[in-house]
Amino acid sequence: MGKVIATVHLLTDEGKVAEGHTLSLEAYQLKNRRWQAVARSKTDAEGKATLTTNNSAVSDTMAPALRLTEAGSPAPRVLAHGGLMQYDTRQQTLFLDFGKIERLEETAHRLQHVDSRFARTNESVAGAPVAPQISTLAVNRLVMANPTLTANLTRVDVASERARPTAEVPGVKLDPAVTATLLNTKELDTLKAREVQLNAQLLDKSREFTLTAEQLSTAKSRISTLETNLSQTATEKEALAAKVKQLESTTRKPAAIETVLVGLGSKVSSSNTRMKAEALPYRLGNVKIDLRGSMSDDGSSIVMGEAGGGFSTELISESADTGETRTSVPDVIGLTESAARRVLRSVGLRMASAHQQLAEGAGVPGQALSQHPAPSSEAEYGSSVMVVFGERKQEAAPK
Known part of the structure; x- marks a missing residue:
């Protein structure tokens, strides 16, 4: 078998469309002895869903059993077991139709068993096939088989009922009071379901209110902390402004x-x-x-x-001792003009610069060629050292 295509029409317990429910198609795996999801889908606006497996999802190690489930706690809620099947040999595709399924809410129950080996199976039956409309005769038979439904109620005389012209199928007719009771029971079930829904909404609103109150309390605490920090910052700002003003008044004195x-x-x-x-x-x-x-x-x-x-x-x-007014002249030959000035300044000497044109291919422009006084000689602090720097010979402009 290549793949399985399953279809279903999901309704609520009130007969309305069940939209947006995530469903799973599961197959029983023999090797692991457990159910395994082979396809998933979500019901559309009409409550319909199509679940398609991959070509390799269903294998020979799986039993010929398929079921439709939805998420539940502690076990998945089983909506349906099996359905109408048709196998296409050419496409090797199994088509499975679960039909119309009514999704049970509070009336969901555990699957019954007769074999003790299934006693620990915790499988919740949460869906029931939607049966066709029951005839009046079937309803009457149901009421006749359950006398408690008609307790303290009167029945219509059969003879007088037969004497009345009618086009209906002859048989036992249900008392109008019984019909009203059944309708009231249906309305009561609807109201109970609505009550459960409203209680759930009220619980959600209560949780939202509690969460909002906690967030509001946290926000108030943060605002209080920020206000305290802002007050401290304002105080520090005023103190700094006073210090700055004091410094300005001090520094601006002549x-x-x-x-x-x-x-x-x-x-x-x-x-x-x-x-x-x-x-x-x-x-x-x-x-x-x-x-x-x-x-x-x-x-x-x-x-x-x-x-x-x-x-x-x-x-x-300058010291009074004349021996300390002199310093050794450093060697600046080969240095650039800025480097030579820094070296001389570091020992307390000044630099007087001159420039000499270099012959073609001789020397490096920008470097010191000679100096006076000569290196290692002594000179007075603050005196100048003449340094000659080489420069490129300028070519005459063409006439």
């Missing part, structure tokens, strides 16, 4: 330029004295001070940090 320079010079001299006392092999020199701010009209004071005119000066610290 200071005497002479006092600033003397103070900086005193600090540099103190640092040199301390380094000398600790026998450190270096000293401060070529200290540049860039004072930026607004100067007073007489040029004696300056307000730091404000936009306006700038002031710049250079302090060179």
Whole structure:
């Protein structure tokens, strides 16, 4: 057998269309001794569904038994066992029609058994075939077989009923009160089913309300925390603003330029004295001070940090000992102009540059060719070293 195509028309216990229900077609597997789903589908807007298996889904290891189920707890709910079957040998396809199935709700029951080996089988029967409309004679026979249905009710005299002209099939007629009772029972079942549905909806709404209340409580807690953090941030902001204002008022006070320079010079001299006392092999020199701010009209004071005119000066610290005013001239030949300037500045010397045109194929443009004073000689701190750099010879413009 290649595949199975099963069809079903699913209705509710009220006879309405059961739309959107996921159904499974299961076959009994002999090897594992259990039911195995071989196809799944969902009912459409008319309550109909078609379940088609793959070519390899049904094998010889499965029993010739098929059932229609839906998800349930603890076991799947069985809607139908077997149905109308027709096998197409040419297509090797088994067509299975379950017909109209009424989906049971509260009236679902366990499958009965007579053999003790099936006592542990927990299979819930949740569907019943929709029977054709029962005739009046069948209803009357049902009532006659169950006297409790007609307890405390009166019957219509058969003779008078026969005397009345009618086109119906002769037989025992049901008392109108019995018919009313049956109709009331049907309405009562419908109302009970509606009550169960409303109770389920009420339970869902109650769960949604509880969840919403928890979310609202969490949101209120977060809002309270955010408000506390915002209050702390505002307090910190005010404190920082006060500090900034205090700093601005302090930095905008005019200071005497002479006092600033003397103070900086005193600090540099103190640092040199301390380094000398600790026998450190270096000293401060070529200290540049860039004072930026607004100067007073007489040029004696300056307000730091404000936009306006700038002031710049250079302090060179020199020791009273003449032996310490000289330094060894480093070798800068072969260096570029920026590199040579940094090397000379690091030992307290300045650089004066000159340029010399190079002959064709000689030297590298931009590198130092010679220097004066010569490398390893001594020069005073702050003095200049003349460095000559090579440049490419410029060609004459064509006439």
